[in-house]
Amino acid sequence: MSNSKVSYVSRRNILKGGVAASAALAAPSFFVGKAHAATEKLKIGIIPAYSFGIYWLIQDQGFAPGVEMEFSVFPSGPPAIEAMVGGSVDAITVGSVPPLAAMARKVADFREISICGDASGLFTIVGAPGLSSLADLEGKRIAVTSGSNFDFFLGVALEQAGLADMDLKRINMEPIDAQAALIAGAVDATVPLATSRELIFDKLPGASMLVDGAKMPLDARPSIMDVFMTIQQTMDAKQDALIEVVSAFHNQGVDMLRNDNDAVVQRMIAWQESVGRAGVTAEEVEPLLNGYFYFDTQEIKDIYAQGVLYNALAVQSEFLVANDRIPSLPDLDALISDQIVSRL
Secondary structure, X not given: OOOOOOEEEEOOOOOOOOHXXXXXXXXXXXXXXXXOOOOEEEEEEEOOOHXXXXXXXXXXXXOOOOEEEEEEEOOOHHXXXXXXXXXXXXXXXXXXXXXXXXXXXXXXXXXXXXXXXXXXXXXXXXEOOOOOOHHHXXXXXXXXXXXXXXXXXXXXXXXXXXXXXXXOEEXXXXXXXXXXXXXXXXXXXXXXXXXXXXXXXXXXXXXXXXXXXXXXXXXXXXXXXXXXXXXXXHHHHOHHHHHHHHHXXXXXXXXXXXXXHHHHHHHHHHHHHXXXXXXXXXXXXXXXXXXXXXXXXXXXXXXXXXXXXXXXXXXXXHHHHHOOOOOOOOOHHHHEOOOOHHHO
16 A cells, blocks of 8 residues: 655655766775785675675685675665666675665666575664654654665554554655764654664663564564675676675675674674774674574575575565555566576
8 A cells, every 4th residue: 555645855866877976986995804816806885784794704704715805885775776887886785675676667687696684683763752652753754765674664664553654754864864863853763774773872862662673573574685786797797706705605604603603793893993883892793793694505595496585575575666665566587696596
C-alpha cells in the first residue's frame, strides 16, 4: 500500500549526474596492509560499517596477496554507487536497498557478487527526548537516507506497528548529518548508523530507543543484507582479483572472526581511527561487529544456490514499489550474479 501521507524533503539530490566525480574526490582514500607483491589493484568504495570493514581486514592482514586494495570512504550507498558508475571505484560495499533503486532505474549493469553480512539486528530508530513510541512520531520530522536500508527498515517498522499511513515528514539526510540534526534538535528522530549511535545518547540525554532491530522476533525482522557489488564490465575485466578478495573474505576473514574475535575487534578499532571517526573502545565495537551474521565459503555458496539473497531482495523490492520508492521491480536475475561465488 502506498504511503501517500509521507512527504519527502530532499536535503541533497545525490543521484544527479556529476555526483560520482565529486563524491570520489571528497572521499578520503587510504592504503593499508602488509607488504606483498600485488599483481592487480582494486579500487574499493567502502562505507564505515563493521561488516564492510572485513575487506579492510583482508588487506591489513595480507589475506589476498595478489591484490592491492585502495579504499575510498563514502557516507552511504547512493554516492558510492555514483562513484562506481563514474569509474572512480571498481567495486563497493553497500546496503542492499540502494542497488535496487539504481537497478530499477537501469543506471548500469550492476552485479551483487557476494554478501558481507546480514545486518538486520543492528538497525534502530532513535527519537528525541519525550518520545516513547513510534506512534509519537505522528506529525514529526524524521531524518533518514531516502532509498536506503535505513529507509527500508523504517518503513517495515512502521508497517508492522500499523502506522504505515501515519502523517510524518521524512527529511533526506546522510546518516551522520541526520545524527547531528537530531542532537541539535532540528529533527525528531533518525535511523542512525550502528557504529555511531551511542554518540546520540551521549550528547542527547533522554534520547529514546523507539525500535531496536535486535529485539524484533526473528520471523518478523526484515532481512537486510550488506553486499559487495560491481558492474558487469569490471567483473569481467578483474574477475581473478575479485575472486581472490571475495574468497579471502569468506575464508580467512570469517575464520578470523570466529576463532580470533578479540584480534578482529582490535583491528576494527584501528580501522575506525584510520577513516577519521571518533575513537571507539572494544566494548563498543564488539557487539556491533558480532551483531552481523557472516557467511563462510560453503555458506555463501549455499546462499546463492538456494536463492536466499534473491528472496530477501524480492521482499525489499516489493516493499519499495508499494511505497513509491522505486518505479518498478528491478531485474533481480541480472543483479544477483554467482560469477564470483561459484568459483570460490
